[in-house]
Amino acid sequence: MPLLHVEQLTHYFGGLRAVSDFNLDLHEGEVVGLIGPNGAGKTTVFNLITGVYRPTRGRIQLDGKDLVGMQSCDIVSMGIARTFQTIRLFRELSVLDNVRIGHFSQARYSVGAALFRSGPFRRQEERVRERAYELLETFNLSRYASSPAKALPYGEQRRLEIARALASNPKILLLDEPAAGMNPNEIDRLLETIAWLKDRFGLTIFLIEHQMRVVMGICERILVLDFGETIAEGTPDEIRTNPRVLEAYLGKEAS
Amino acid sequence: MHSDVLKSKRTLLLIAAGLALSFLVERSGLVSSYVLQILMYVGINIILTLSLNLVNGYMGEFSVGHAGFMAVGAYMASIVTVWVFRNSLGWLAFPVAILAGGAAAAGTSLIVAIPSFRTRGDYLAIVTLAFNMIVKSLLENIEALGGPRGFLGMNRLTNLVWVYVWCAITIYIIRNFVYSNYGRAMLSIREDEVASNLVSVNTRQTKVLVFVISAFFAGVAGALFAHLVQFINPRTFSIQKSTDILVMVYLGGIGSIFGSILGATVYTVLLELLRPLGVWRWVVGPLMLVVLMITRPTGIMGLREFLGFVPREERAERRKEGTAIAAASR
Numbered sequence: 291m292p293l294l295h296v297e298q299l300t301h302y303f304g305g306l307r308a309v310s311d312f313n314l315d316l317h318e319g320e321v322v323g324l325i326g327p328n329g330a331g332k333t334t335v336f337n338l339i340t341g342v343y344r345p346t347r348g349r350i351q352l353d354g355k356d357l358v359g360m361q362s363c364d365i366v367s368m369g370i371a372r373t374f375q376t377i378r379l380f381r382e383l384s385v386l387d388n389v390r391i392g393h394f395s396q397a398r399y400s401v402g403a404a405l406f407r408s409g410p411f412r413r414q415e416e417r418v419r420e421r422a423y424e425l426l427e428t429f430n431l432s433r434y435a436s437s438p439a440k441a442l443p444y445g446e447q448r449r450l451e452i453a454r455a456l457a458s459n460p461k462i463l464l465l466d467e468p469a470a471g472m473n474p475n476e477i478d479r480l481l482e483t484i485a486w487l488k489d490r491f492g493l494t495i496f497l498i499e500h501q502m503r504v505v506m507g508i509c510e511r512i513l514v515l516d517f518g519e520t521i522a523e524g525t526p527d528e529i530r531t532n533p534r535v536l537e538a539y540l541g542k543e544a545s
Numbered sequence: 546m547h548s549d550v551l552k553s554k555r556t557l558l559l560i561a562a563g564l565a566l567s568f569l570v571e572r573s574g575l576v577s578s579y580v581l582q583i584l585m586y587v588g589i590n591i592i593l594t595l596s597l598n599l600v601n602g603y604m605g606e607f608s609v610g611h612a613g614f615m616a617v618g619a620y621m622a623s624i625v626t627v628w629v630f631r632n633s634l635g636w637l638a639f640p641v642a643i644l645a646g647g648a649a650a651a652g653t654s655l656i657v658a659i660p661s662f663r664t665r666g667d668y669l670a671i672v673t674l675a676f677n678m679i680v681k682s683l684l685e686n687i688e689a690l691g692g693p694r695g696f697l698g699m700n701r702l703t704n705l706v707w708v709y710v711w712c713a714i715t716i717y718i719i720r721n722f723v724y725s726n727y728g729r730a731m732l733s734i735r736e737d738e739v740a741s742n743l744v745s746v747n748t749r750q751t752k753v754l755v756f757v758i759s760a761f762f763a764g765v766a767g768a769l770f771a772h773l774v775q776f777i778n779p780r781t782f783s784i785q786k787s788t789d790i791l792v793m794v795y796l797g798g799i800g801s802i803f804g805s806i807l808g809a810t811v812y813t814v815l816l817e818l819l820r821p822l823g824v825w826r827w828v829v830g831p832l833m834l835v836v837l838m839i840t841r842p843t844g845i846m847g848l849r850e851f852l853g854f855v856p857r858e859e860r861a862e863r864r865k866e867g868t869a870i871a872a873a874s875r
Contacts, residue, residue: 340743342739342743361742361747361749362742362743363742363743363745363746363747363748364747366743366744366745367745371744371745372743374740378737378739378740379736379737379740380732380733380736380737380740380741381736381737382736382848383729383732383733383736384862386862387729387732390726390729391729391730391732391733391741391744391746392744392745393726394726394729394730394744394745394746394747395745395747397726399726401727401754404721404722404725404726404727404728405718405721405722405725406721407721407856411725415725415726415858416858418726419858435862436862454744455744457744458744458745
């Protein structure tokens, strides 16, 4: 059984069909890429999976459980975390707090316990702090723990966003253009990071990318969207030579 | 560890000393009854400012009808002392009345919160504004509560000691809330609500929770106020009053306990000093709000906190802040 099963996912914005009949089976441990020209509906697919929009039609299942109609926060708690195309950190809050907020669904104490700082409250807060520091340590960010997120250099902000996403203990990580704004050197490092993430956290990764070298370098399977339609699906090599893809997307680069 | 125990003992000692001082000032006649009255207004305004700061400062929403919740608390507490206890039991009945006032305000806020937080953005301002007006005109039209003439018959149960105790409780509870999982969720809503929801924060629940806690303390402030002036009428809880609370929040500083105390104190004393201006002093509040919004929208202490109001476990990180930022922008 696939970890994530998406079937005939269709979404309209008013009269505009942003995504139509999108199908995806994501198996445990896979790295799958979603590519396509600007405005092809890639981010919309992410927004549909994470419950930002409710799809007009279609089905999304995680481990056989239906996700359509659930609130984003519940979907994330069930195991689908994501990052954003443009960095969306809590800019004024500390790096530590950014990651601790990612742990929101894991601190299970009541409001009353929080208001009177009870024993269980203190113990769980301590655990959340430890886990947050561990994550920061893993991402080499712990020395920034008390700085506001906005003070970090760009690359570190990207890493913090991933650390924050991992705080919710996801099974699947959705990366929305992780290489945006990076130079070739940084992209190489990113590719290493993604491969390492996958092993270290046992993740299944679904990523959107604009730059061909990123998807070609890391994805086992690639889906290509154009005007909301899936025009191709296959291994990087198949995609590279697919005439429809070349026409819609690579064509410009190849010429 | 040893020094931690010592420090927490020192905090308790400080709180106890404050309590003793408030008792002394109240009973000894060291200050005139006028000054005593102003001190109590300051305390009540601190509670109001802290409670509104939760919603507007920490959470970044814009609620503008806080006096509506204060009114609910004031009337409810007065009903409890005058009708239920029939002014018997004296100060023993007072905590019950105050809690009833807070609970009534909290309950009312639930009715406002659930529909208005289904939408995003500016709607809360419109809904709370309408709420303030509705409460006022409802009270004006309920004959049993005195209608526009107001409600009276309360004993003067509020004194400086009570005000001090409730200020301390408010500060303690709000501090604990801010530095908890729920508090961090509240801050993340201010920073980026969509992202917050997408990193597992239940934003809808958090918003309602914050709003209810905020209204509870507004109700408590209303209860203390009613038993200080011993006469409340709907006009007291108009938009004017709500504006005053907004000014205190944005003057002292959003997202800051110390800022709230500062804002409430400065503004209350300032308005007293401006008494000779007559009606014109009511221009000061709205004018200050406009000037503040343009020149320093986060207020004196905006988003900063006096370390004394930060729980010990959280302090270590805050101290390092300066050096770490320097390191980050190396």
